Amino acid sequence: MAENTVQDVQAKEPLFGKKERKLLTDPLDDNNPITVQVLGICSALAVTSLVLPSLVISIAVVFVCAFSSLITSLVRNAIPSQVRMIVQLVIIASLVTIVELTLKAFNYPVYKQLSVYIGLIITNCIVMGRLEAFAMANKPWRSFLDGVGNGLGYGAILLIVAVVREVFGKGSLFAGSPLEMKFIGATNEYMINTTTSDWFGWYSNNNLMVLPAAAMFVIGILIWIQRSRNPKLVDIS
Amino acid sequence: MGEFINTFIRAAFVENLVLAYFLGMCSYLAVSKTVKTAFGLGLAVIFVLFVTMPINWLINEYLLSENGVFGVDLVFLRLILFIAVIASMVQLVEMVVEKFSPALYNSLGIFLPLITVNCAILGGSLFMVAREYNFTESVAFGLGGGFGWFLAIIAIAAIREKIKYSNVPPALRGLGMAFILTGLMGIAFMSLMGIDPAAFSGS
Numbered sequence: 001m002a003e004n005t006v007q008d009v010q011a012k013e014p015l016f017g018k019k020e021r022k023l024l025t026d027p028l029d030d031n032n033p034i035t036v037q038v039l040g041i042c043s044a045l046a047v048t049s050l051v052l053p054s055l056v057i058s059i060a061v062v063f064v065c066a067f068s069s070l071i072t073s074l075v076r077n078a079i080p081s082q083v084r085m086i087v088q089l090v091i092i093a094s095l096v097t098i099v100e101l102t103l104k105a106f107n108y109p110v111y112k113q114l115s116v117y118i119g120l121i122i123t124n125c126i127v128m129g130r131l132e133a134f135a136m137a138n139k140p141w142r143s144f145l146d147g148v149g150n151g152l153g154y155g156a157i158l159l160i161v162a163v164v165r166e167v168f169g170k171g172s173l174f175a176g177s178p179l180e181m182k183f184i185g186a187t188n189e190y191m192i193n194t195t196t197s198d199w200f201g202w203y204s205n206n207n208l209m210v211l212p213a214a215a216m217f218v219i220g221i222l223i224w225i226q227r228s229r230n231p232k233l234v235d236i237s
Numbered sequence: 238m239g240e241f242i243n244t245f246i247r248a249a250f251v252e253n254l255v256l257a258y259f260l261g262m263c264s265y266l267a268v269s270k271t272v273k274t275a276f277g278l279g280l281a282v283i284f285v286l287f288v289t290m291p292i293n294w295l296i297n298e299y300l301l302s303e304n305g306v307f308g309v310d311l312v313f314l315r316l317i318l319f320i321a322v323i324a325s326m327v328q329l330v331e332m333v334v335e336k337f338s339p340a341l342y343n344s345l346g347i348f349l350p351l352i353t354v355n356c357a358i359l360g361g362s363l364f365m366v367a368r369e370y371n372f373t374e375s376v377a378f379g380l381g382g383g384f385g386w387f388l389a390i391i392a393i394a395a396i397r398e399k400i401k402y403s404n405v406p407p408a409l410r411g412l413g414m415a416f417i418l419t420g421l422m423g424i425a426f427m428s429l430m431g432i433d434p435a436a437f438s439g440s
Contacts (some may be wrong), residue, residue: 046258122320124356224408227408
């Protein structure tokens with residue numbers, strides 16, 4: 001019986017079955033890279049004061065995470081275990097360089113805005129963490145999905161934080177992009193506290209939200225909400 | 238000298254790597270459960286930043302730039318080269334420390350290899366390039382940044398040791414509280430912005 005199932009699985013391993021879907025959706029909530037695995041909080045959060053750069057960096061992380069998992073998984077049997085860190089770092093660094101050069105070529109203002117944070121994706125622990133924990137031991141397609149899932153889970157948190165910070169701190173959304181929304185008042189300033197505004201004239205911009213510290217508070221509160229919904233995640237210590 | 242002190246103070250307090258730029262957050266949160274381990278990691282970070290920063294500065298200036306040894310613009314190799322330098326320096330530091338001071342080696346333990354993927358180290362080097370620091374400034378930035386990181390992790394570790402005895406809502410215990418504390422500390426550190434760097438550079 002057991003042999004039978006193993007053979008079955010090998011014979012027609014579904015391209016996108018239940019397990020595969022789980023790989024994609026798990027990191028979005030129950031196994032979120034930031035709020036549960038506590039990986040990759042580094043660096044990228046510093047760009048969350050606006051939505052546009054956060055979106056760019058999320059896409060970059062998904063790309064790097066997915067393809068580094070794929071490549072590592074493809075060559076996993078050829079990597080000697082003593083130098084695997086270096087090999088992984090080289091793979092990640094090459095991918096990040098691709099991202100950096102692409103962005104530099106196609107959207108220079110955003111590249112300038114992100115400055116060092118694109119480069120810092122290399123040391124984003126979530127990329128390396130997934131390589132160590134998953135890609136070194138799994139087949140390429142699954143590793144790829146795992147990379148995409150974790151990148152998305154990471155990006156989701158980044159975007160939530162960015163939306164909260166931009167709306168309450170600057171009174172705009174997607175500032176600097178064609179989709180720009182200034183849903184506050186009729187003035188040219190993306191400020192909530194314009195006295196000419198009909199809707200939100202009473203509201204002054206919350207400068208706290210522009211400070212880096214606000215990102216911490218928002219994540220802290222997100223963790224709080226998530227763990228009250230799902231008490232399994234609460235750490236006992 | 239004024240330049241040195243100026244950069245040091247800015248890097249250590251006002252532009253603290255953890256609290257203002259979120260660099261090195263992973264190890265900062267993972268290793269800050271007790272003061273003792275936080276102390277070890279903090280020292281290791283100061284040391285590695287102090288060593289890698291000047292090396293990366295020299296590499297960037299004399300190997301990668303157009304006016305360097307090769308006379309070709311090799312900037313696209315920067316990320317790979319920096320991370321390679323950091324990884325090998327950490328390895329080297331580990332071997333030297335193990336050889337000459339086994340006691341220190343034992344107390345630093347697993348933290349040394351962890352530092353390779355500590356964003357604060359690579360971030361420091363990248364900031365140095367982005368801000369076009371000269372050699373003195375980059376040394377000061379390495380020392381100051383490391384010191385700031387050290388201060389931040391010691392402080393959060395001490396608070397976390399005490400907060401165990403407080404009545405925090407269960408869902409917020411541990412990680413959630415650590416985030417909120419870090420935010421509060423960030424605000425506290427920002428108050429040091431009032432220090433006038435010009436007072437130092439003028440002398």
